[in-house]
Amino acid sequence: MSATITPAGTRRPEPDSSGRARPLLRRFTRPAAAVLSGAMLFLSFPPRPLWWLALPAFALLGWSLHGRRPRAAFGLGHLAGLGFLLPLLIWTGEEVGAVPWLALAAVEALFVAVTGVGIALVSRLPLWPVWAAAVWVLGEGLRARVPFGGFPWGKIAFGQAEGVFLPLAAVGGTPVLGFAVALCGFGLYETARRLRAYRRTGGLPRGPLAAATTAVLLPITAALAALPLVDASAEEGTATVAAIQGNVPRLGLDFNAQRRAVLDNHAARTEQLAEDVAAGRVPKPDFVLWPENSSDLDPYRNGDARLVIDRAVRAVGAPTVIGAVLTPETGPLRNTLIAWEPGKGPVATYDKRHVQPFGEYIPMRPFVRLFSSDVDRVRRDFGPGDRVGVFDLAGTRVGLATCYEAAFDWAVRDTVTHGGRLISVPSNNATFGRSEMTYQQLAMSQVRAVEHSRAVVVPVTSGVSAIIRPDGTIEQQTRMFTPDALVAEVPLRSSLTPATRMGALPEAALAALALGALGWAGRTRAKERRAAAR
Template sequence: MTPVDTEQPVRAPRDGAHRLLLRLARPGAAALSGVLLYLSFPPRPLWWLTLPGFALLGWCLRAARPRAAFGLGYLAGLGFLVPLLIWTGEEVGALPWLALAAVEALFIAATCMGIAVVSRLPLWPVWGAAVWVLGEAARARVPFGGFPWGKIAFGQADSVFLPLAALGGTPVLGFGVVLCGFGLYETVRRIRAHRTSGELPRGPLAAAVLAVFLPVTAALAALPLVEDSAEDGTATVAAVQGNVPRLGLDFNSQRRAVLDNHARRTEQLAADVAAGKVAQPDFVLWPENSSDLDPYRNGDARLVIDQAVRKIGVPTVIGAVVTPDTGKLRNTLIQWEPERGPVATYDKRHVQPFGEYIPMRSFVRLFSSDVDRVSRDFGPGNKVGVFDLAGTKVGLATCYEAAFDWAVRDTVTHGAQLISVPSNNATFGRSEMTYQQLAMSRVRAVEHGRAVVVPVTSGVSAVIRPDGTIEQQSRMFTPDALVAEVPLRSSLTPATRMGTLPEGVLVALAVGALGWVGYTRGLARERSRNAG
């Protein structure tokens, strides 16, 4: 056998393994980029992992064919959303959790296909970041009213980019983070190309570096927008966390126990006030579902609430399930006055699909019998929730609504000086869900320049200042009452004033870039046909 023959069998497997590694490199990197995005979310203070996450995703997608980009994007979406949304299967098993993650990952896959399409354009990090915002905008609206959980902005409560929320809301904050990540990759790519070819195109390199530093510079410039001053004085607020008798979907089978827990903790707060241990609150906030017994129909529940409110002696917001004779249930917040009882209500406007109502019930039942735990659907309200509590205008966004830009902004444009996000996280046990939702409220505080109070049945309850810092917070599954003096504010941030305009501009940029690529490719095909 000749030397060439003896070397060939050794070289071929090595070449084959090398080709296999090359094939797996991008899919593996795409999945890893999604995992990095997940790790950047609370409760981990690793917000900066979004930057290498998007840099890695940029490497995967740049100049990729659309079909390949869709597959890579789907891997990234699964790497991100499967661990992020694991709490959705806490009590109903893996199937609903994995189905939700699989469907939502399709949005990320389509987004990544769009990013690959615009990645050959000059200044592609700008267009790519705009396409990401377009994808998040779509995911926040369809299907069933959208599911914005996992917007990149919601993982940035501790980041240097957070002031961008006051400048243009969650779309601008997310755009800045994604732009910085893509710019980081493009900068490295240009430098490596210089080392290989010896040529250094200064214009493209400068544009790449600018994509890294522009979002950071804009965030620093927006710092003065993050105000913490008391423009309208202060209010002393109490957030009551009564706790639940047991975890899981069946916690509300002991509805009277949940109500009694919150009434008892409010009465203890009244005793602490009388003893001088804590300040007298101006008003008290109970969580969502703190009374799953309808106080309008259940005399015992009404009596328990009324006694607790009379003891504390200030207006109290009660979270109740209202059960009309006909029609759908209402997830309602009730303003309860010590001497007059219930005087105002707010019905949750964005009820949660597959949690508070079941779309396509007969079809979904084929996959999970747990749908029948929601035996009667909740219906949405149609009025913005702002209560006047002892002279303070308090805006109300119930639990899931905090994820939707419009649901929080509406309360501020209707005069809210303070925002309350009453929630019930008992269904999700000790999962990361409560920390992810708390981070949303911190972003909302900066976005609208308002203190945000988060009373939760089982934790984590918190008092958040307008600059996004947490003044007080409770422990999970521990009865507590947080009492804090918070600043009241009435001025509007640019984000509040502009509403959906920044998102609309970024979406228009994305659509324009995609349209331009489609137009130029059409011209190229036409020229090719003519030449043929």
């Protein structure tokens, strides 16, 4: 037992409260930075024109994860994922409440958490920004495939529709575009880290600093070099296309009445377009595109619906693509696009191939019901089609990707490799209100336009509908919840971009790069442990 004797007249030193506060503050600095990096990624997405925020977001994420142990990196990655996906996906709870939204964001953030572990592991390697960017692409690829067919919403590429890196979509699709953004962001952090070390020690490591700055400049240089691939000229003439936005009825109608009202709205707006054509106010379209679910009534089984559609198509005098829900007597429902010709009626169909889990069908229904009774709103599941959607409309081959399918690389690419000269993405986002969902989906279509060098037409029930040129620029668009008809002459193209030709090859190469780097990091870590144990 000991005691400290304080001389008379002297005061015992007060505890240094600021000294205790500093370690506590440092403990929360990295978690706060991880959350902030995720929030900045969210802010880089439409409708905000802040695509460049993705670069400091990845720089901050790199700082948070650099040199961290796996368990800490997992937690930091999950925080970054939540900071990103919670606000990005808030629209998923528009009709069904907070529980499904929170569950989806938490599960999807787990992929970011695992990705964070990989980034932390490779951050100890030379040229780590390259390996870390490849690991990010690997994480996005996994998230786009599992579970239930994947959920690619929130791919970094989809936030770059207005950015300088967009031409890289034509080089290698969304994986190469996302890789470039992540590489540039991680390179920014590494450059700052090397310069800070120089200020602290006075020694300038020229090689590592040069590598860091190259990680920043190389993606920008590559994007500029890819600009010639972004071409909006016509290769096979042009087509005049019309996109119909009929809008949805207001509250107060029961479900069946609302379904009929949606069909009537689209038919009425098409007939008004016919009047505008007859009056010379707009040019006559070669074909007309309606949105997904513009007729929730099956025209094969409902005579009234068939008459309404046929009357509108005859009035406009052009082949029209109708989005309908088909209700066969047995088996699953079908989310179908129907090519409808004046005087002939239905001549071709395309069944949506990638139906949306928990929206169009309910996996594990008894288990999910324990958490939300809203699953029973989907009383009968939709089933997927098995054929690529390409319609011949007045001599123009039009590729079809229905709504949710636009998020999947393969679903859009197939329509081009099967001869599509332009792409249509009919969608129904009425259930998501005035949320940002429609702008996020519109940005996907802009990226797809550049990726495959095709004009993209987006007819939507309630907005935002748009006509997009092959260079990704929006030629026309509607306002939300406003009946409208867009009419424009669009270029038809047949050449294939490198991204279209290579398909999944660039993503596979980046995944192999990431796995190789993770293996390298794992062996290095094992050697260090063995050396420390001796």
